[in-house]
Amino acid sequence: MEPPSIAVQAFRSWGAQVEPLPTSTKEECDWLVSLEECRLIAEEKTKFEDALSIEHRLKTLRGGGVHGQTLPLRSNNRLSGIVRKAVGQLSSTSADVQHDLRVLWFTGTGFDGEAKHYQLMSTLYGSTRVFELNGDGHHRTCYFFRNSDFYRFRNVLDGAYVTYLNGNTLTVKLCLNPYSSKWKSLRDSPFAARLKNGLIDPFGEEGEGAAYVIDGEVDRSNPGAVIRYLEEKYGLKQAMNIDMGMTSASILVPRE
Structure with missing residues (x-):
């Protein structure tokens, strides 16, 4: 028996109607979601913790040690592969199902679920600090x-809805794609209205002075050129970028 869909539970809690999309010989996406006459198709992906990572952590903890790890919160090739797969499914379904918007729903679970959440946002946006x-x-x-x-x-x-599950608590961010021709439609949709505190809008953040956006012709594979573009666009001096990481440590505590 498959576990219940996290996306469906969340969408329905916001008052949306969710219909499973029929399977076919093509690779289709999962859901047609309707909310206040706005319809989106969604492909749901869940990233579970790697089995070898779980085994290594448990072995360390059961041996009385401290398990520590640091995960870089930057673009991740494996997560990009998940995005690529979902895009193929959304593209296939969009040719046959009437809709307004197309989104990926991603949930990170397990010990590193929160890190996967941030890694995916970095992968989608090519972001750094x-x-x-x-x-x-x-x-x-x-x-x-x-x-x-x-x-x-x-x-x-x-x-994309980028989420992670911690126990019974689901943290949700709705990331707008400003390069999509429909990004403003998603921003102004009832779906975004349900997540006023969880909306990621790069241009909105830029307008508030809270973020930078590289939106010109510059070679992204040349960090020096990107830095120079930033300095010219925003009047920065000696700008530098740094990728953040998430460090954790855990031990087993005996029951009393």
Whole structure:
């Protein structure tokens, strides 16, 4: 028996109607979701923790040791593969099912679920953190610093729900793809209205002075060129980028 869909439970909690899409000889996406006359098709993906990672952690803990790990919160090739697969399914379904918007739903689960959540956002946006070397030390997110899946799949992917599960608590971000021709429709949709505190809008953040956006013709494979573009666009001095990481440590505590 398959576990219940996290996406379906969330959509229905927001008042949406969810219909499973029929399977066929083609690779189709999972759901047709309707909310206040707005319809989106969604492909749901769940990333479970790697079995070898679980085995290694349990072996360390059962041996009385401290298990520690650091995961880089930057673009990830395996997650990009998940996005590519979902895009193919959305593209196939969109030819046959009437809809307004197309999204990926991703859930990170397990010990590293939160890290996968941030890694996927970095993969979609090609993002990093940028600060001025002699500035106030404040780091801002820089969107599209690197090559990104949102740009690569701009003709198919209007946005993505990027979530992670911690116990019974689901954290949800709705990431807008500003390179999609329909990104404003998603931003102004009833789906986005249900997530006012969980909406990722790069241009909105840029307008508030909270983020940088690389939106010009620059070689993303050349970090020096991207930095120079940032300095010229925003009047920065000695700008630098840094990728963040998520570090954790755990031990077994005996029951009393």
